[in-house]
Amino acid sequence: MMGRPDPPYHTPVMAATVAALLQPPPGGLVVDATFGGGGHTRELLAACASLRVIGIDRDPDAAAEAARLGDRLRFVLGDFRRLDRLVRGVSCDEIDGVVFDLGVSSHQLDLGDRGFSYHRRGPLDMRLGPDGPVTASDVVNGWDERRLATTIRRFGEDRHAARIAAAIVAARPLGDTQELADVVSAAVPARDRRRAHPARRTFQAIRIAVNDELGALGDGLDAALSLLRPGGRVVVISYHSLEDRIVKRCFAAGATGCVCPPDLPVCGCGHSAELRLLTRRPVVPGEAEVAANPRARSARLRAAEKVAR
Numbered sequence: 001m002m003g004r005p006d007p008p009y010h011t012p013v014m015a016a017t018v019a020a021l022l023q024p025p026p027g028g029l030v031v032d033a034t035f036g037g038g039g040h041t042r043e044l045l046a047a048c049a050s051l052r053v054i055g056i057d058r059d060p061d062a063a064a065e066a067a068r069l070g071d072r073l074r075f076v077l078g079d080f081r082r083l084d085r086l087v088r089g090v091s092c093d094e095i096d097g098v099v100f101d102l103g104v105s106s107h108q109l110d111l112g113d114r115g116f117s118y119h120r121r122g123p124l125d126m127r128l129g130p131d132g133p134v135t136a137s138d139v140v141n142g143w144d145e146r147r148l149a150t151t152i153r154r155f156g157e158d159r160h161a162a163r164i165a166a167a168i169v170a171a172r173p174l175g176d177t178q179e180l181a182d183v184v185s186a187a188v189p190a191r192d193r194r195r196a197h198p199a200r201r202t203f204q205a206i207r208i209a210v211n212d213e214l215g216a217l218g219d220g221l222d223a224a225l226s227l228l229r230p231g232g233r234v235v236v237i238s239y240h241s242l243e244d245r246i247v248k249r250c251f252a253a254g255a256t257g258c259v260c261p262p263d264l265p266v267c268g269c270g271h272s273a274e275l276r277l278l279t280r281r282p283v284v285p286g287e288a289e290v291a292a293n294p295r296a297r298s299a300r301l302r303a304a305e306k307v308a309r
Helices: 015-022 039-047 061-069 080-088 106-110 136-142 145-156 161-171 177-187 200-211 213-227 241-254 287-292
Strands: 029-032 052-057 073-077 095-101 228-238 275-277 300-306
Touching: 015 039, 015 095, 015 228, 015 300, 029 039, 039 052, 039 061, 039 095, 052 061, 052 080, 061 073, 080 095, 080 213, 095 213, 136 145, 136 177, 136 200, 145 161, 145 200, 161 177, 177 200, 200 213, 213 228, 213 241, 228 241, 241 275, 241 300
Parallel strands: 029 052, 029 095, 052 073, 095 228
Antiparallel strands: 228 300, 275 300
């Protein structure tokens, strides 16, 4: 029997939309590549009584949530960038759908000892799973100023990256997240501290670097598309422009057919579309969902269907 964690591990974003877009057939098999608290899996299992789900997550804490959902769920601890190997390690059945809900969960943000939050004192860790070889401390206390500034500028899209990197290097060694947040806040000009927390972009950048999140996303999407049967669907929820850009480009490339010049009478490239776009533009949460779950505000959903070639 399915239960609900109390207190909530993580509130899933656009869960009903995900289930509606995936449209898994009776008895089908869906992969929840970012299982977390199991919110999207719960919605899928409730929507289809005979559906089976393979849940994947790097975080061992997610295994306890998986145990609540019964025998239609098979949980696998691992990184979704190796999605094909993880899935084929437990099932040889055709895959009808894959869902990615990127970034960190509310559970990970709310636990100070994971080091993701700039509001709570915790270790400079930020790894999504204990298998990660690099920690936030390695980045903050070990990388040179130029590499640090490039990381903050690229992954945090922060125009104050150079100032922040210089301040971090000058304050070394930094011992915890509160020290890092204070150093970053002091480095940002006062006029730019008024909207969001001034350390938000730097923490995002360091977390992305620690976990190689953008590289993992590209690998995970490729693996997902290789697993899907014709007619199978993939749904991705991203939370910042860097992630969304990767998903958009991947789907657009997959949906591109013949690329020969239009005046060529016969196709010579042999290229055919692998995907059909289900969302021409990203789907965003409604006002009611954002009001109930403010962390959904930046979510962008894209979906595509694999076609026979």
